[in-house]
Amino acid sequence: MKLVRFGAAGAEKPGIVDAQGVVRDLSGHVKDINGEVLSPAGLDRLRAIDPKSLPAAPQGVRLGPPVGGVRNFLAIGLNYADHAKEAGMPIPAEPIIFAKMPNCMVGPNDDVMVPKGSSKLDYEVEIAFVIGTRARYVAEKDALSHVAGYCICNDVSERAFQLERSGGQWMKGKCAETFGPLGPWLVTRDEIADVQNLAMSLDVNGERRQTGNTKTMIFGIRHLVHYMSQFMVLEPGDVIATGTPPGVAQGMKPPKWLKPGDVMTLRIEGLGEQKSKVVPFRE
Secondary structure, eight states, X not given: OEEEEESSTTOOEEEEEOTTSOEEEOTTTOSOSSTTTTSHHHHHHHXXXXXXXXXXXXXXXOBOOSSOSOOOEEEEESXXXXXXXXXXXXXXXXXXXXXXXXXXXXXXXXXXXXXXXOSOEEOOEEEEEXXXXXXXXXXXXXXXXXXXXXXXXXXXXXXXIIIISOXXXXXXXXXXXXXXXXXXXXXXXGGOSOTTSOEEEEEETTEEEEEEEGGGBSSOHHHHHHHHTTTSOBOTTOEEEOOOOSOOGGGSXXXXXXXXXXXXXXXXXXXXXXXXXXXXXXX
């Protein structure tokens, strides 16, 4: 299934994409696409619904982040060896985990706003996985059974905040408003034959900046679920972004930082496309 949330920001309705690509309204069956709905039992209930029996959403309606009520938005740093090289950092021996604020999530085509004081705004195409079953000390062989599905994430980053004003951690550069475009869809795990072999790309104003494949991750998603569950409990609805391939602005010589008017287009095989415009700070 391809699950979505559509409508005005803060008032999104749950939906499902039918075989013809039409968004169908699920609000007569569930209140939201959240942790409760993303459980195995919850997804089975949705699979039993004939999408054609559901009303169509208005054509061209805004899509919001495909997961609602997110309590934890986590991310993995330097998870592609060639990206670590371009960043001038060593390949990590264990996954680097940091947090993004859930309130930085926006829809896949919403604007990305330049924060006050920004001078080095950057982009990162990433695949995110969404937890469907509580994960606590999970064995690696069982790890993917705790995943409900996958979606595209743009881990927007302000490098001066992240690296020059960090105080030893990265969150300052990762959590500003609009720094987490997510979607367009949450694609359930059964639709993706091999999550560790998906092509991914990011363009800025039509110029290809990032080209990669999830097969070059240092730590695959199965290992990440297992590893993270040794240090924390992952709950249904938690979103975890898994790192980016090379080609970020930071690694270019000279860097091509994002500026107002730039348009970012992200694609991951099987997970759709998102397009965000960079806009100046607004009150």
